Amino acid sequence: MTGTSFDLTGKTAVVTGGGSGIGRAIAERFAAAGASVRILDVALEPAEQVAAAIARAGGRASAHRCDVSDQADTTRCFQALVADGPLDILVNNAGVSHIGTVESTTEQDFDRLYRVNVRGVYNCTHAAIGAMKARGRGVIVNMASIAASTGLAERFAYSMTKGAVLAMTYSIARDYARHGIRCVSISPARIHTPFVDGYLKQHYPGKEAETFAKLAATQPIGRMGEPHEVADLALYLCSDAAGFATGTDYPLDGGFLKLNG
Numbered sequence: 001m002t003g004t005s006f007d008l009t010g011k012t013a014v015v016t017g018g019g020s021g022i023g024r025a026i027a028e029r030f031a032a033a034g035a036s037v038r039i040l041d042v043a044l045e046p047a048e049q050v051a052a053a054i055a056r057a058g059g060r061a062s063a064h065r066c067d068v069s070d071q072a073d074t075t076r077c078f079q080a081l082v083a084d085g086p087l088d089i090l091v092n093n094a095g096v097s098h099i100g101t102v103e104s105t106t107e108q109d110f111d112r113l114y115r116v117n118v119r120g121v122y123n124c125t126h127a128a129i130g131a132m133k134a135r136g137r138g139v140i141v142n143m144a145s146i147a148a149s150t151g152l153a154e155r156f157a158y159s160m161t162k163g164a165v166l167a168m169t170y171s172i173a174r175d176y177a178r179h180g181i182r183c184v185s186i187s188p189a190r191i192h193t194p195f196v197d198g199y200l201k202q203h204y205p206g207k208e209a210e211t212f213a214k215l216a217a218t219q220p221i222g223r224m225g226e227p228h229e230v231a232d233l234a235l236y237l238c239s240d241a242a243g244f245a246t247g248t249d250y251p252l253d254g255g256f257l258k259l260n261g
């Protein structure tokens, strides 16, 4: 299956957190561009549903249960994947959120966010990069957030993790440029995914629509982004068309970072 100028035919792509939201859109977009997609998620059933939807659309995908915060689990999963064939692309997308200031953030929440959002990127990259290095090529895209580079209200732990994602991106890009491996990050502003719907349900019960409108308006462009819009940027960055792109962050934010204030 092809049909875009950013062709991934013949490439194998791992997408973590591919069972929902942005990860799902990336898995579907990559499969539509010809990639064989490995969907990794701590929740197997949604990942299987995405793989089945891709297969119904004529693409190639498989689902794998993997808790990216657990190194042994992640290593096992990547060993099995690599035994099956080389990996060309890794999208470190799995992530969890938290609302709180430094005062209201518990040590447990701080550690939970760190384990998934930071250690998860480390675990997957640690597991995948040796095989990429041996082949002298590969692309790694990390899902950061605008929270990495601006002060969002009540996102203390979340911002901490996304700042670390940016720093890991630069570090990996620097160390592996000479091995033919590119590493970049994407920093979305608010994207309308189950992540956002869950947040509204939990924190603004009965006021979901009103709060949704307020959140949408915080992007100067007047709306939230759509998962497929992030997927299109990820597709470009993972394609050979982006061969000059490494060691930087790509905000996709409806003007949030530069136009607010």
Ligand SMILES: NC(=O)c1ccc[n+]([C@@H]2O[C@H](COP(=O)([O-])OP(=O)(O)OC[C@H]3O[C@@H](n4cnc5c(N)ncnc54)[C@H](O)[C@@H]3O)[C@@H](O)[C@H]2O)c1
Pocket (backbone or CB within 6 Å): 016, 017, 018, 019, 020, 021, 022, 023, 040, 041, 042, 043, 046, 066, 067, 068, 069, 093, 094, 095, 096, 116, 120, 143, 144, 145, 146, 187, 188, 189, 190, 191, 192, 193, 194, 195, 196
């Ligand atoms: N939605 C937004 O507004 C937004 C904005 C900026 C950045 N992001 C980032 O984009 C990424 C995806 O967000 P989303 O909105 O699609 O979220 P989502 O909640 O819809 O999907 C996240 C997926 O990650 C999986 N996951 C969670 N913990 C995991 C673990 N330990 N191991 C493996 N999989 C795990 C979940 O099961 C889920 O399928 C996250 O890193 C998030 O921080 C989201």
